Amino acid sequence: xxxxxxxFEIVTPERVVLRQEILQATVPTASGEITILPDHxxxxxxxxxxxxxVKRADNVMEIMAVSGGFIEVMCGKIVILxxxxxxxxxxxxxxxxxxxxxxxxxKKTAKNKDDVEFTDIAVRxxxxxxxxxxxxxxxxxxxxxxxxxx
Amino acid sequence: xxxxxxxxxxxxxVSSTKKITRAMEMVSAAKMRKTIEAVLKTRTYANLSWxxxxxxxxxxxxxxxxxxxxxxxxxxxxxxxxILITANRGLCGGxxxxxxxxxxxxxxxxxxxxxFILAGKKGLSVYNxxxxxxxxxxxxxxxxxxxxxxxIVKMVLSDYARKKYDKILVAYTDFINPAKQVxxxxxxxxxxxxxxxxxxxxGHESGLATSRExxxxxxxxxxxxxxxxxxxxxxxxxxEVLNKLVPRLLEVQxxxxxLEANASEQSARMSAMHQATDAASDxxxxxxxxxxxxxxxxxxxxxxEISAGANALTE
Numbered sequence: 001x002x003x004x005x006x007x008f009e010i011v012t013p014e015r016v017v018l019r020q021e022i023l024q025a026t027v028p029t030a031s032g033e034i035t036i037l038p039d040h041x042x043x044x045x046x047x048x049x050x051x052x053x054v055k056r057a058d059n060v061m062e063i064m065a066v067s068g069g070f071i072e073v074m075c076g077k078i079v080i081l082x083x084x085x086x087x088x089x090x091x092x093x094x095x096x097x098x099x100x101x102x103x104x105x106x107k108k109t110a111k112n113k114d115d116v117e118f119t120d121i122a123v124r125x126x127x128x129x130x131x132x133x134x135x136x137x138x139x140x141x142x143x144x145x146x147x148x149x150x
Numbered sequence: 151x152x153x154x155x156x157x158x159x160x161x162x163x164v165s166s167t168k169k170i171t172r173a174m175e176m177v178s179a180a181k182m183r184k185t186i187e188a189v190l191k192t193r194t195y196a197n198l199s200w201x202x203x204x205x206x207x208x209x210x211x212x213x214x215x216x217x218x219x220x221x222x223x224x225x226x227x228x229x230x231x232x233i234l235i236t237a238n239r240g241l242c243g244g245x246x247x248x249x250x251x252x253x254x255x256x257x258x259x260x261x262x263x264x265x266f267i268l269a270g271k272k273g274l275s276v277y278n279x280x281x282x283x284x285x286x287x288x289x290x291x292x293x294x295x296x297x298x299x300x301x302i303v304k305m306v307l308s309d310y311a312r313k314k315y316d317k318i319l320v321a322y323t324d325f326i327n328p329a330k331q332v333x334x335x336x337x338x339x340x341x342x343x344x345x346x347x348x349x350x351x352x353g354h355e356s357g358l359a360t361s362r363e364x365x366x367x368x369x370x371x372x373x374x375x376x377x378x379x380x381x382x383x384x385x386x387x388x389x390e391v392l393n394k395l396v397p398r399l400l401e402v403q404x405x406x407x408x409l410e411a412n413a414s415e416q417s418a419r420m421s422a423m424h425q426a427t428d429a430a431s432d433x434x435x436x437x438x439x440x441x442x443x444x445x446x447x448x449x450x451x452x453x454x455e456i457s458a459g460a461n462a463l464t465e
Binding site: 009011012013014015016029030031034041042043044045046070072079081 | 192195198202206296382384385386395398402405
């Protein structure tokens, strides 16, 4: 079956994370998670911290963690301008857990700090949570794949 | 004898200058590598986001109601602000003068009351030329954190919203490659397309800037303009999305302009120092030649004297 594909591009200020032809993408927007298939209507939306799932043209799933940004859908093209984004296989779980713990601790002690600092910490926590989520999702996917092969 | 002494003193001074310029060349070469890396990393992001903003602007002009106040050009322009990005120090060839004169050129083209917003110490020279300066911001030599420019963005956006200024431009030096930098003035606000203007997608390879045609072509390719009118859907709502999107993308644009300027500055300084080192080498070899000639002349003179004296004795 010749599946229709859509060009997908996710960039952060540091680098181009992924640029590929894909079958579908699931992204966390401000008004809930949406899945974009080829021939989607043009759309602009805000991204929330969370997990992006992309099905590549060769049916392989890509999992990515983002910490907010924007998505623009055009005909035959998706552009994601993310603040930060990592692919799940690049993430190190132990380090994320450590960072998350630190952020949680900071949040607890941050009660008497000012608003700006508090939001800063909250954002960091959300980012780490999104990363952790991405790693877990990826691991599950991988083990599922292995089971199927058996 | 006195002549050779003077020449040898000059040789000494020139070669110590050469040592300094060579050291400066090396330092700026190292900084250049860092800044170029930084500028290339963010370029894709900056270009893509600028394209998005311009598409939205284009869309906005077709509507009766503008999508966002920043996307609409004001009918009457009373005052303009130029953000001038210069170096903190000199000794970088024509880098500072080029960007300052480019900014002045653009003022001369549209003679309106203009305020300068300075980033970098060398911009202060506009004081001497009867321009008003609204603010001076400190600029670190190598920009590493986007947060450093937030105060500028904040000030500019609020001044624009309060209608203190009706147009915000940024004058910076676009980095093309280590041997070529181009000073450029780009309109930051309002984000609107005017037909005679280069849109200046930051540092777009050797094409320098992207024209309206390029954008139209791209729009055709990706927006399926053939046949029916297209319209973006905004989620949750246009207002909410654009209130977040537009300021953020402006921040990115300004940040990119700073990075371009930094990379250009270091490249300019490196090549200026390289030239200075070369010139010093040339000068040293020329002076050495003079020195040897003078020494030879004095020896010849002495011999002539001695032999004249000897001749006088034998006679």
